[in-house]
Structure formats: C-alpha cells, structure tokens
Amino acid sequence: MNRIATFAALAAFTLAGAITAHAAGNQLHLYNWNNYIAPETIKRFEQSCSCEVVQTYYSDNEELLAKLAAGARGYDVMVPTSNAVDALIRGKQLMPLDKSKLRNLKNIDAAYLDTPFDPGNKYSVPYAMSTTIIGYNDVKMKALALPTDTWAVIFDPKYLAKVKGRVTVLDSANELFAAALKYLGYSANDVDPKHWDEAAAVIRKAKPYWAAFNASSYIKELTVGNIWLVHGYSNDIFQANLDAQAAKRPFHILQGMPKEGAVLAVDNMVLQAGAPRPDLGLKFINFMLEGRNSAELTNLIGSGNPNKDALQYIDPDIRKNPAIFPPKNVQAKLEQLKDLTVAQRRLRNKLWTEIKAR
Amino acid sequence: MRKRSLALVAAAAFGYAFLYLPLVIVVVYSFNDSRLNAEWVGFTLDWYRKLFADDDMLVAARNSLVIGVCASAVSTVLGTMAGFAMHRWKSRLLPLLVLMPIAIPEILVGVSLLIFFVLLNFTLGLVSVALAHIAFCIGFVAIVVRARMAGMDESLVEAARDCGATPWRAFRHVTLPLIMPGVIAGALMAFTLSIDDFVITFFTAGAGTVTLPLQIYSMIKIAVTPEVNAVSTLLMLTTLVLIVTASRLSPGLLRSQQEST
C-alpha cells in the first residue's frame, strides 16, 4: 500500500505541475530559428502590445516544412527562408498579409521586395539575410599562402592538399551543390542534370581532403583551431570570430566572399494560414520592420539586413564588413536558391547519397 | 563464501569510468567561462545565473520532467502487463506490436503520429507528446519484464493459487515482487528515453510546447552553451533527489523481495 501511495503522490505532484500550464491569453506564437531575435526586442514588443510572445524553435527550414506538411497548426508568425516560402505559398500554407497594417514596409530596400516567388509581397516580408561563404583561420591561411576569395580553395585538390583534414563543408546537398555549380561557372539554380553530374564529380574529387560534412559543430572546431577552413554561413563565421576573440586566441576567423558568387539566404516573416492571432502577428511584423528593432538582430549575430531604416542603428564595424553588407558588384553575383521539383529533388538525393556513401 | 573476483570488480570499475568520464566533463564544463562547449577557458557561475533567469529553459525542463514521469508510469504499467502476457500466454501479436515502435525509425513514427493527431483533430501539446512517448516506451518495459519472467519459478505462483489466492492476489503478492527488478529496470529505461527524446517530440509537440531536448537541439547550429550543461546537471540532481526521497518514503520500493522457500 505504501508503494502505491508514494506513486500516487509523485503522480499528483507532477500532474499539478502540468496543469499550471500556459493560461491562454494574449499570446503570439512565434516559430523561429533559435537565437534569431534579440531578447530585448521581444521584451519591448511584449510591452508595446501587452501580450506574451511564446517562442518555439526549429533549426532547419525542412523541419518547418515537414511539420507543416503533416498538418501542424497553431503558429502565428514563422520565419522561413525564400525557397521554403516558395514551397509554403504553393502548398497554400500561408495567410495573405494585410498591407494596411504594415506601414513600415516602406523601410525595406526595394531590391529585396517583389521577388519571383512572392510577387507584390502578398505573403512574406524580408527579415534578415545571410550568405553561404568561406570562413577561415587567418593565421593558418596566410602561412599556407592559400587564396580566400574563391571556391577553388574548397574544391581544388591542389589547394586542398595543403589543408587536408582541416576543412569542413556544410552537410546540405543544396548548399554544396550550389557552391560547386558556382565554382564551375554555372548558376546556383542550374537544373541541367549534366551540370549536376559535373558538380558531383568536383565534390567527389575534393571529398577525400575534407574532414567532415558538418552543419552544426563546425563553428566550435573553427574557434578552437582544429579546423582551418569552412564552407559555412556568414552569421556563424561572424560569431566564431567573436568567440575566438573572447577566448583570446592568437588568430581571427575571417569571412571570405568567393569571387564566383555565393548563395544568399533571405529569411522572411510570414503568417501561417489559420493562425490563431493574425492581428498580433501583423503587429509583430510591423514592429520588426522598424529600423531600430531590425538592427538589434544584426548587431547581435552579424546578419545581413534588408531594412534601409536599420542601417543607422547598426554597429559601424558590422556596417563596413563586406561579407555582411556586400558591395554592389558582389551583390550581383549572389543568388537566392529556388525550390526544386520532385523529380529534381529525387535526382539530387540520389547523387548526394552516392557522394556520401562511397 | 564466494570471493568477488578482482577481475570482475576491475572490469565493472572500467565500465563505470566509461560511463562517468563524459558526465564529469558535462558537470565541470557547466562552470566553463566560454560560450562553446569546446575547451576549458575559466571558472564562472554565470551559466547557472543565466539558467535561473531563463524562463524558457526552466519551463522546458519542467515539461520534460512531467512528461517523463507520466510517460514512464503509464508505460511501465502497460509494459508490465504486456511482458506478463507475452510470457504467460505466448501471444504472437504482442511481441510484434511491442517491438515495432522500437524498430521503426523515429522520424516515421513522429510524422505519422502528427498526421494521425491532425486527422483526429487532437490538440497538440504536452498530452500528445506524452501519448507518443508511452507508445515507444511500452516495448522496452515489456521486453525486460518478459526476460525477467523467463525461468521464473512458476511453482511459487501455483502454490499461492492452491492456497486459494485469486489470480490478482497471486500476481500482486508473489509474481510482482519477484519481477520487481525487471519492472524497475523498465521504468528507469522508459524515463530515460522520454526525457531525452527529440525526434518524436519535435513532431508531436504543439505550437507552444517546449521540452528540454527541443530547446537544446534548436541551439545545435548556433552553440550549445554551458547553460545546457547547467540545466542537465540540475536535472540529474533533481531526479536523483526525487528517487532517493521516494525510496526513503517507501522503503523496499526499489528492492525485490526474494521469497525464501
């Protein structure tokens, strides 16, 4: 009897904890990348709207897409990248935005508005950007006399031989193929199977020199000095440098923009179709379109910013960084990734599996 | 009087060392003055301070504990029943039904449960996560209970029945105490699986539901800071304290009663 009583007590205690769950009220459900909004910004918004922002996170667009494709509901604002927005619009998962509530939309640089996948910005509004570029340990690269402004340093065995086992690339078929296609001189969105075969061949030739396909812990390894050269996201590389300086390391982690061009990822704010509180969602989006709020994220993680009004609030060092705010001639070579068709995705996965398994 | 062989103790000690070496690092690095879990830089209590100010992380930890206790309790009961049934009546359906959640890749289970819940218009939240966890924990408990019952001395149970005990009383006072180590082992495994599950939880969690693994895995592409070490250390301590308290309140809770003949 004693045992049963104990179990019952434990169960009651924990159930009590469960029942004191969220009291429903003024809540905005924000589904976002982790560390993709400054805590101060959230607090200010909560004060300005007298509501609570409930944040949940994902770490990859595909996680968001899979969950939504299986039918998950209950989110208000989400922050997918452009190709995911493309898929969501065509899958009818988004709610059109009421422009009359988005007075600050004029702050966005026209170059980032009116995209091919969302003409007229019916469903999405640009939030922040990053590029997929080269990150490197400046001391090591100088010592080895390697170039840092071309994809060749990631793909060409003659350079790779000097850094064998010290290079990582992203564990993403889309990103790696895009980089290889750019290196070969094609567009990152090229869908010619022959070009894909060429890209796969380039990757296969370079693979023996790479330490790993890694999308998560490569910043750590770069900061600690085990890895000297990465194919990675500009925000991550910026952060790696901050960490390296904080740990007083004898080197810097710098960003290298390849001259062949790179992938630009623009993350956008959208409303989920059937969102519980679209009114709060629109308020939030309008709030984030204010220059000051938008700038806080850039100052925090070094992300690119499509908001003209934000430029005055951004750290001068970050503002001058050509990898975060590329000059016009480089901007011309940046491409946003387009979503692929089923057949193309299957082909790419087949090539990717062969690359990774053999 | 058997002497414990030195070799056995040494091998077991090596086993414990293997288990605890990473744990020591986890705890020590919760005091590391670096955002990254990569190298020792210096000592600081900042991460614990940050943890106690971090409502999100604390709520996530609480949710994980709640779901863990509920899921392991229910799955232990259902799993013991299943293990008992598998042993006693040699059913064909049960072993299959019970092993499949373990065999099928978590992603598939997660996506299919989400589709299923949406079809039923079931609100996603803590409850949906708990239901999902119970489904895959039952198997672990059942397998261990069945293994424990294999080779059990049935004559004791028969003796009890001959003395007039109903099947339930025979189970409660004879079988259950004998299989208790198996039941406890199963419950411990179920709890462990539940508080650390990511994939299935990711798909079955509602829009406002966070558990500790969900919170932590979303940090994977940025940096898993020592705050996570801190919350892990505290979670382990809390659970240890809870269990020790429970066993003090009810001595013999964790012990098996070997009936001496």
Next chain:
Amino acid sequence: MSNDAAAARGRRGKWLVSAPPILYLLVFFAAPTLIMAFASLRSPGEFGGLAPLRDEAGKLDINLDSYVRFFTEPVYFEVFVKSVLFAGATTLLCLLLAYPLASLIAKSPQRSRSLLLLLVILPFWSNFLIRIYAWMIILGPNAAFAHAVNGVLAWFGAEPVPLLISSFAVLVCLVYVHLPFMVLPLYANLEKHDPALLDAAQDLGANGWQRFWRITFPLSLPGVYAGAALVFIPALGIFAIPDLLGGPNDTLIGNLIKQQFLETRDWPFGSVLSIVLTVAALALAALAAWFGKRATRAPAIENA
C-alpha cells in the same frame, strides 16, 4: 472450482491483461504507422508531404516507384549493410562492457544494489547532445587521449589519425549511448540467479571460468537477448551520432531516412527505407529469439 469455470476465468484473465497494451499500441502506434506505410505506395507532393490521393483525372495515385528505386539502386543496400555492421559491433561491445557491470550490481548486497543501478543510468538523464559534446572534448585533438594514441602511432611510423570525426568516434558514442539498455535487462536477469548453484559447482571442483561459462552465462541468455534486442534495433536506425561525429563516409541508413523527410521531402521513399529497416530489424530479432529459445531449453547444468 470446475474446470470450465477455471478455463473461462483463465481466458478472461488473459484478455484483461493483454487488452490494454494491445489497444493502446493499436491506436497510438499501429494506426498512424499504417498511414505512413501506405504512403510508401504514393508519390511525393510537389512542395512536400504526399501527392493527393486522386490526381486531377481522378486516377488513384498508387505506385511501386519508391520500392523499385530501392531495389534497383545498389547504393542504398550498401548503406544498409554498413548500418547492420555498426549496430552489430555496438551490440557486441555493449555486451562485453555491460556484463561485468550487471554482474557486479547483481552480486552486491541488497542495500547498495539500487544505488549502483541508479548510478548506471544517472548520466543518461543529462541531455544527449551535451554528452556527445563531452565525448568530442575527450576525443578531441587537444586532449590526452588523442595525444596518447597518436603518440603510439608515431612510434610505429604511422600517420596521426583523426579520432574525433571518424568511424571510431561514432562507434564509441554508439556504445556509450546504448550501454544502459544492455545493463538493465542483464541485471534484471542476473539478479535472480541462485548463488547456491555456483557454490555447488565450486564444491564439485569447477573453476571460475567454468562456473561462468557453463552455469551463469547460459542462465543469463534471456537477459542477453533482451539487451541485444534493445541495443541492436535502435542502433540500426540512429542518425544523430553519425551526423555529429561521422567522417565523410559514415552515412548510415538512419541518416538516409532523415534526409528523405528533412531534405528531399520524399516521404514515400523515406517510408520504403523505414519499412525495409523495420522488417530487417524484426527479422533479425526473431532469429535471435529463436536461437534464444533453443539455448534456454537446453539445461545448462545437466552435464556439468
């Protein structure tokens, strides 16, 4: 009590006990899984998920494309074989490590047993990622272990090997993560072994090794098979560890399945891979169970 009444009681008892777990699993597991198993016969949706069941012409979208793809492209089978090898090695190593641990705990005095058991499982209540990161620190190139290993290799004139991102690291972590699931079932079985048997054998002149091999081990086989099932089957489908620690070649079937759902949005093919994995895992488990039955049926002390 008449025989009929007793038999009826027995049947009712059987259903009373079996029904709740069966029902629960049928509703919350079998039904959803059947949905996805059915998905293996469909086509992937253009933007994700599944294509509509009936296309514009009203034709039913059922096909075997994904199955054909699996059976005609050899690379998938190769990855599959690699996964079986990794899972098998993990199970074996877990067994070797877990047996002494479980034995020690089982032989300990009553009071310390619970504590020792708790100590085994305690580390696993910390988060999985953190434990892996801890292993990355232990196996990292700056740590003592790597220095030692590479020192030895250098002595033999071999090149230093990357310990951190390699099959070795994957195996170490696979073993680490699955160890308690071998210790606990083994313990549950070993705990009930009657020490009198071993005393008797010793009196009859059996040495330590003989006592173990001819008495203890055969009696522990149900526990061994339970532990092996609870390690091998999950290890077969794991993807997080190769993702974090694996070298460029360490892609396992779990990674492939994850890619189908979280990269290619090819649910039908992911479903096919999962079905093949499940069938293989269950077949191997059934095989092991069959061996187990044969082994436990043979009395171990008969010819001692």
